[in-house]
Amino acid sequence: MSKAPRGPRKAVRRGPWSREEDAKLTDHIAKHGLGRWSDIPRLAGIERGGKSCRLRWLNYLRPDLKRAALSQEEEDLIIQLHSIIGNSWTLIAACLPGRTDNGVKNFWNASIKHKLRRRGIDPDTHEPMVDEGTRNGDAQHILPSHLAAGSNTCSHGALPLPDSITSYVDTDPLELQHGVVLVQPVVSSSSKVGSDPSSTGSDTGEQCPNGADRAASCSI
DNA sequence: AATTTGACCAACCGCCTTGCT
DNA sequence: AAGCAAGGCGGTTGGTCAAAT
Known part of the structure; x- marks a missing residue:
């Protein structure tokens, strides 16, 4: 965790993710893999915080997730x-x-x-x-x-x-x-x-x- | 048909830990 | 050693939908 210089805080979107945002995040990770979560929103063109991207990926977009009800x-x-x-x-x-x-x-x-x-x-x-x-x-x-x-x-x-x-x-x-x-x-x-x-x-x-x-x- | 209730899910929040400068 | 930013985790809230009344 390095202390990268940061620009002014950008307003971030909140609430439910759109299909477009999901696609951008999935596409970015598919192409570049997981890097610094804080960089991913900028690199992927998503107006979200890194934390939000991380949560969305881990809890919803990860390809290995089981969507079926728990047995x-x-x-x-x-x-x-x-x-x-x-x-x-x-x-x-x-x-x-x-x-x-x-x-x-x-x-x-x-x-x-x-x-x-x-x-x-x-x-x-x-x-x-x-x-x-x-x-x-x-x-x-x-x-x-x-x-x-x-x-x-x-x-x-x-x-x-x-x-x-x-x-x-x-x-x-x-x-x-x-x-x-x-x-x-x-x-x-x-x-x-x-x-x-x-x-x-x-x-x-x-x-x-x-x-x-x-x-x-x-x-x- | 309208309302209520319960189950389920997505997302955010606050706190803590880690690691770099 | 201290300060800071990022990552990670558990708690909580709010929305949606289906079943029950």
């Missing part, structure tokens, strides 16, 4: 991973090929959270909720039955948990709180989750099929 296996895996590593959406998304952190987060907040609450489970702690009427004390309800038994695979075994995460399943809660941090050396050489040096300033930033350019590479 039951994916949903179960998200619940299981969340119970282990919490709101580390980037890490969770890295274990779901073609899914984005934003998508996983959205699905969690919009759907899974409500489902768990309806089942009397606190979505934050994955413990039974203590409100009267929802008290049941049955830990088996925290996770889908096939997951609660301690399996490290989802119902059909299609999406096994990566070793870097399953290794923390049996640790005590205090250790689990640091699971994400402890996982980092395994999944990335960077000191920060989701920070992969190849994701910026490199033409090879999109090599990982599941978008792990921006997240911990999953060892599935």
Whole structure:
């Protein structure tokens, strides 16, 4: 991250992206690869901020994205991973090929959270909720039955948990709180989750099929 | 047919970390 | 060592659409 001299701040467009903007961004990245996000709007002729371009590309335009609804296996895996590593959406998304952190987060907040609450489970702690009427004390309800038994695979075994995460399943809660941090050396050489040096300033930033350019590479 | 509700998605915001000067 | 810009992440908001009432 160099300190490039910058001109006066240009007014940037906001709101939904137009087809033309999408095409410009896609075309630019196809021709030149991913460079500095802050330069891309100017080079591609888009009146947006670099941050906005980055978000649009990662969450919507990337060719390897899955657009289909999340499967039951994916949903179960998200619940299981969340119970282990919490709101580390980037890490969770890295274990779901073609899914984005934003998508996983959205699905969690919009759907899974409500489902768990309806089942009397606190979505934050994955413990039974203590409100009267929802008290049941049955830990088996925290996770889908096939997951609660301690399996490290989802119902059909299609999406096994990566070793870097399953290794923390049996640790005590205090250790689990640091699971994400402890996982980092395994999944990335960077000191920060989701920070992969190849994701910026490199033409090879999109090599990982599941978008792990921006997240911990999953060892599935 | 009109309104309400819930699910889903796209996008922005603020904060933090990283790396360069 | 400090300051700054860029990148990255999680939280939140607002819009759209379909199903239910």
